[in-house]
């Protein structure tokens with residue numbers, strides 16, 4: 001690698017100029033052949049094509065400066081042609097080398113990379129299956145925001161300000177809201193019930209809605225609690241809806257979901273937005289009611305809350321409809337409805353025999369693969 005640019009070219013002699021250019025190209029050809037490794041190639045690139053110190057650019061600069069102006073044009077053209085040829089040769093040598101390396105490292109007999117086919121998360125699946133049962137009854141899906149106002153999450157659902165029923169909801173509130181009127185303060189919705197209100201304000205009855213969604217509560221995590229969980233809510237409002245419609249609908253839905261031999265039973269309960277309210281139990285789908293580990297040996301499993309829509313809710317909805325320039329449509333004679341709500345995690349844990357709610361959120365493939 002001893003080639004250096006000659007400084008003794010006689011520019012008045014065409015032979016001398018041709019020889020200089022020929023020497024340059026010969027040296028280039030020798031060196032480009034020798035540059036095998038990536039390091040050597042890079043070294044070669046810098047030596048020949050480096051911006052300032054590269055032989056090609058230095059050659060151009062030094063020789064053009066030395067040449068008498070009459071010859072400049074002709075020599076410049078010649079030199080440029082050489083430069084183009086060298087650049088092409090360098091690139092061709094690089095391409096040949098990299099395809100040789102590729103061929104060496106490509107082994108067509110190796111097995112391919114297997115990509116697993118994704119499956120629904122067990123919570124998504126449970127939620128979708130539950131929604132499908134109601135969709136088959138003619139219910140539409142409604143959705144609402146997870147960041148809610150106090151009005152939708154509480155006030156319109158007949159939780160008055162400072163009412164103790166709010167304490168049971170362990171609400172996570174958004175910071176710096178105290179300058180707002182209390183009904184406009186933002187919080188993380190504690191249940192999917194606010195979507196009942198939004199839907200009724202948006203449109204008049206008849207309404208049959210199923211509402212899946214994520215909810216938030218300031219709950220300590222343990223085996224059965226998580227501060228973020230999911231609910232499926234239902235709302236049916238029409239002319240002359242009765243408690244027996246509620247019972248018949250939920251009994252059908254539980255049979256469709258858990259199997260036709262499942263029985264339901266209703267107990268008096270309390271929710272501010274339903275009157276009367278009930279808790280619903282189903283006979284244990286695993287032991288048929290005889291008692292087993294899944295039903296804690298009682299034969300029954302409590303699954304959801306429900307009730308007839310409280311007239312105070314209809315009144316709040318219509319008040320807001322009127323504020324929005326709409327006709328009142330719910331707090332009118334002959335209109336009634338029922339609602340229900342259930343926890344998705346609870347149902348999925350029971351259905352799949354999951355002992356710790358945290359498994360759903362762990363992202364542990366060993367857990368998730370069991371549902372594939």
Ligand code: DAH
Pocket residue numbers: 190191192193233234271274305306307338339340341342
């Ligand atoms: N929103 C209630 C909760 O989170 C569940 C519920 C109960 C929903 C009764 C309803 C209902 O629609 O009628 O605890």
